[in-house]
Amino acid sequence: MIKLFERQTRIAMSRVKKKKSPFMYKSYSKKPKHKWIKKRKAAEKRFKCAGFIAILISSLFLASLIWNIFSSGRSAFTEAQIRLPVTFESELVEQGAYRKIVQNSILKLFPYVEDRKEKRDLFGLVSRNAPHMLKEFVTQDPTLIGTRREVWIPASSTISIFYKQRLLEQSKRGGKVTASHASWVTELAKSERMRLKFNTAFFKNGDSREAEQAGVLVSTIGSFMTILICIAMAFPLGVATAIYLEEFAPKKWFTDFIEININNLAAVPSIIFGLLGLSIYLNLFGVPRSSSLVGGMVLALLILPVIVIATRNALQAVPPSIRYAAAALGATPTQVVFHHTLIYALPGIMTGVILSIARAFGETAPLLMIGMVAFVADIPKTLTDPATTLPVQVYLWASNPELGFVEKTAAAIMVLLTFMILINLLAIYIRRRFEIKW
């Protein structure tokens, strides 16, 4: 009877132990634990913790990466503008001395500045592109000549950043915000001559020497043109290769060789494809340097093995019964493949292709080799025009020491990551919606 009671209490206590903290166990347990069991349990815990920490470190890294890019790139989507009282004097307009017009209007705001060096600093308040903007205003509306208008002009990138972040000290990467700059900006802000506007230039322009005028439109278009060429070349070739290897090729040493070959090609460093493009496409075939054509051709080689492998996997996933049934009903071998197997494999193929496109979209190294690092300010009109891609633009801006380009780089990365996420979402959608589980 007592034994039974003891047993029941132990069961009850073990239940309590499961619910409550280990202190209960320690204080009520009569049984001393063996040292080596404790050791083993501790080792088990340590091991499990190590695994958890490994994943935690990776996630923390990703979080800090995204946080970093977001926090430094966010400000690039706004720009500071200065309201200038511009007088379009007809003499100066005829001479085309728009720079002088800008300088006059700035001096009107700060009449007390007389020192030459101070004046130069003062003119650095507005974007170096301001004269061009005024010129455009005049060509659009010639009635402006001889009148006095209040015009919003973008501030220069350092002033813009200063206004946005209110940095008072000189920044690390070559910003030139002096004490007088700071006082002028405060003065302008007090007289409501400064405002923050959504930075449309960032989405309308190409690369520029001035950070406040640099944008991502040209590189985005370049990216899309390159990807288009890449798909047009790699998709038919890759799918055809996979179909042949999977459905038609006789199992011989030759097919084994091709298989090993393609698997190895998938692991070749991407920069080697750039070398190939440089020596074969550019020097042998004479494809125009730094065009989106040659970029697409190089990226096509890069993703070809990936597409082949993905397509083969998708074809392998289609059960043989489909093939047998079609053949039994009198379909020829090509009809079996094109009317049945390929149709069922299509969602899988598409997922693989889209993921490989995402890879090509983010690729930089081979494009450096074929001269796509060029300074491209105009939208490429044909496939042979000089073009650049989004990741290359990121690389170019990242290597620019000017402070204004740091936030532009982060913002361009945000645009790049947005495209990557969209591409991946499309792949996930296709996989979820269309993939057939056998």
Add this chain to the structure above:
Amino acid sequence: MGFLEGLLAGPKLFILQWKWPLYFDRLFLITVKTKRNNERTMAKFEELIKAGLLACTMLSVLVTALIVLSVFSETFRFFSHVPLTDFFFGTEWSPQTAIRADQAGSSGTFGAVPVFLGTFLVTLIAMAVAAPLGLYAAIYLSVYAGATFRAWAKPVLEILAGVPSVVYGYFAVITLAPILRAGGEMIGLSIASESALTAGTVMGIMITPYVMSLSEDVISAVPKSLSFGSLAMGATQSETIKKVVLPAALPGIVSALLLGISRGVGETMVVVMAAGLAANLTLNPLESVTTATVQIVTLLVGDHEFDSDKTLAAFALGFSLFFMTLLLNIIALVIVKRYRERYD
């Protein structure tokens, strides 16, 4: 969701619902203008399709041949100018002087040992980060993690794998390098801003998901009966993993690590942005080193005379790189094939 559906209706229709492969043979039959049931035409069509597919396959294989041909021929030309022993055993790398042949001091020195050593050092640091992180993460995910934890941990690692390398390079330069330098100053170490440590660490994080997914596949391929047997004998989960699962999966894990190394050796953007240009003969991770890929990029970016020793040296480096990664891949393949235990 309705908006998304509408947005995706286009691609859905054109890629998936419009079953384009169905029309392959019909298109052909229209072009030759015969009746569908003509057997000889169909046979001809079959042959044609097969020949076309074979041609595509040969074209894909041609890519490898082109790589070998182009890179090898330039390398061959390089070695007709510069002796092989100078390249592989020379300890001084300063190719920048040899821009034009008629220039004073035109003969740059092409001793690639510091470059290879730098590559080795950066890759070593990367693997020191990626191997434990990737392996532990794989073990945790395949053995310990519950379904909900997996459901959010897997996508995180997939995103980490999908981020373009240029973004990692930017992160290394802008964020990690200053942090490491400040941290080094605090404990009295002077860490170069383009140290091997920065580049290696970021590269390691970049390779981690790759190593993880490869080794997770290997670990989950070990039959459950083995680990159940071990657990039934009273071993703890970690003892089972260490003494049963990992030994059984060892060839696969070694090959995963080798593939990770080959990835690191060939990685370009992170080191181009975060590692240095000067070829220092050092194994100190706090100093600036250069790698083969960095040298290829610096030698070939920009307009150069194509036939100079300088550009050819880049091809020689590229060839060594290609050869190295190929060797690593083949070794990984052989290890898996030869030492894999078969349980069925």
